[in-house]
Amino acid sequence: MSTLLYYALPALGSYVILSIFFLRRPRLLHTPWTPVFRPRLAAHRGGSGERLENTMEAIMNSMAQGAELLELDCQLTRDGVVVVSHDKNLSRQSGLNKDVSSLDFEELPLYKEELEVYFSPGHFAHGSDRHMVRLEDLFQRFPQMPMSVEVKSNNEELIHKIADLVRHFDRSEITIWASEKSSVMKKCKAANPEMPLSFTISRSLWVLLLYYLGLLPFIRIPEKFFLCFLPTIINRTYFPFSCSGLNRLAAVVTKWAIMRKSLIQHLEERGVQVIFWCLNEESDFEVAFNLGATDLLCFSSTK
Numbered sequence: 001m002s003t004l005l006y007y008a009l010p011a012l013g014s015y016v017i018l019s020i021f022f023l024r025r026p027r028l029l030h031t032p033w034t035p036v037f038r039p040r041l042a043a044h045r046g047g048s049g050e051r052l053e054n055t056m057e058a059i060m061n062s063m064a065q066g067a068e069l070l071e072l073d074c075q076l077t078r079d080g081v082v083v084v085s086h087d088k089n090l091s092r093q094s095g096l097n098k099d100v101s102s103l104d105f106e107e108l109p110l111y112k113e114e115l116e117v118y119f120s121p122g123h124f125a126h127g128s129d130r131h132m133v134r135l136e137d138l139f140q141r142f143p144q145m146p147m148s149v150e151v152k153s154n155n156e157e158l159i160h161k162i163a164d165l166v167r168h169f170d171r172s173e174i175t176i177w178a179s180e181k182s183s184v185m186k187k188c189k190a191a192n193p194e195m196p197l198s199f200t201i202s203r204s205l206w207v208l209l210l211y212y213l214g215l216l217p218f219i220r221i222p223e224k225f226f227l228c229f230l231p232t233i234i235n236r237t238y239f240p241f242s243c244s245g246l247n248r249l250a251a252v253v254t255k256w257a258i259m260r261k262s263l264i265q266h267l268e269e270r271g272v273q274v275i276f277w278c279l280n281e282e283s284d285f286e287v288a289f290n291l292g293a294t295d296l297l298c299f300s301s302t303k
Contacts, residue, residue, distance in 0.1 A: 019214035023262060026217055026269045033224055033271030036173045037146045042069035044278050045086055048118070048125055052111045053093075054084045057129030059138070063145070070147045071178075071277075074135055076158040081105040082135040082165065088153065108132050119237050119278040135162065139169040148198065148227070150178035151188060159184070163192035176225055196224035204228065211263050226267055230276040230284055231255040237278070264291045 022029055045053035047062030059070060073086040077100055090096045094109040110130040117123045138147070149162055166175045172194035179185045182200045189197060199207065203223065210216040234240065234251035241247050264274050276288045 016214065019217060022217035023214075023266050026266055029217060030220070030270050032269065035224070035271065035273060037068070038273065039068035039146060039275075041065075041067050042071055042148075042275065042277075043067040044071050044119075046070055046072060046084065048115070049120065049123075049280065050125060051127035052115055052125055052130060053086065054133065055111065055127060055129040055131060056133050056137075056141075057127045058125075059133075059142075063142075068146065069275075070138070070142075070145060071150070072135070072138075072147055073150045073152060074158065074162060075100040075153075076155060076161065077101065077103060077105045077108065079104040080157070080161065082158065082161050083108065083132050084135055084138065085132060105134070119233065120280070121237070121239070136165055139165055139171060143169060143171065144174070146174040146176070148176040148178050148225070150180075151184055152179070154181070154184050154187070156187060159187050159191045163188075163195075166192055166195060178225075178227065197222060198225040198227050199223045207267075208257060208263075211260070211266075216263075216266065221267075221270060221272060224272060226272050226274045228258060228274070228276055229254075230279060230288060231258055232284060232287060233278065237280075259287075259291060261291050 026032075043059070043062035045058075046055065047058040047065075047067065048054070050065075051058035051061050054072065062070070072084050074082050075085045075088060077083055081104075083100060083105065085093065085100055087093055088101070089099050090109060093111050093115065095112060096109045100108070111127075111132070113130070114124040114126050117125055135149070138145075151159055151162070166172055172192060173196070175195050176198055177185065177188040177192075177195050178198045179188060180201050182202050185197065185200050185203075188195075204226070207216065207221075207226075210219055229238065231251055231254040234254065235244070235247040239247055240250060267274055274291075276284075279285055279288060
């Protein structure tokens with residue numbers, strides 16, 4: 001046992017020292033990706049806190065407020081049109097209990113006159129524009145505007161149509177693939193590998209594990225964007241669980257696990273842009289900037 005400790009302890013100590021050294025100086029091992037754009041403010045669902053989410057009015061308003069990145073979700077209609085819609089089913093948005101995929105684009109209903117802001121319970125957004133928009137229309141109208149396009153379902157036709165639209169409008173460098181599922185992201189990457197990737201949930205957990213094991217400095221990172229919720233919004237404006245106790249526990253655990261300045265700065269040094277959502281309070285912005293994050297995803301676009 002003493003012989004084992006004689007060799008193991010120096011080896012472990014050397015590993016810890018090297019890990020900390022390269023965590024702080026990742027460019028000695030990796031050539032960082034040079035971002036084509038670096039947004040300081042983004043609009044969640046096109047600016048869903050001030051106008052009806054994902055409408056042209058909301059997007060125009062968020063851009064007027066200084067948004068430099070649009071976060072969007074896409075669905076596919078029955079006639080093959082890619083539309084900007086967070087939900088697969090239209091009940092919450094319009095009151096019609098039908099899936100987007102069951103209707104042609106011209107049959108899509110109007111949004112409700114008001115929609116509750118998801119990350120701010122009890123607050124409602126209003127707007128005069130209640131029409132759903134095509135992704136193609138946004139690409140055509142805002143050719144230089146960076147956008148994050150999230151694919152929620154494992155729909156290969158939707159993925160390929162988005163990829164083709166991005167190529168057609170020559171905006172691969174400024175359009176981000178986003179998805180919670182690694183299986184979907186794999187297909188997105190295959191459809192258009194020129195588009196930058198964001199972390200999926202499983203990949204985000206993997207990065208956290210590597211960070212705490214000290215292995216992150218030695219691992220290649222293909223993703224260019226780390227989109228993550230700000231833990232401090234749990235139990236204040238975001239309630240993922242129905243039980244208040246679970247919400248408090250989730251806030252404590254995620255804050256401890258994610259809010260690590262050395263982790264955020266390591267990712268930034270490697271060219272991975274860290275984007276927190278959803279921030280609307282001055283205190284939230286202060287927390288994120290103190291961590292070293294340069295990009296903030298905010299649903300109201302007013303800060």
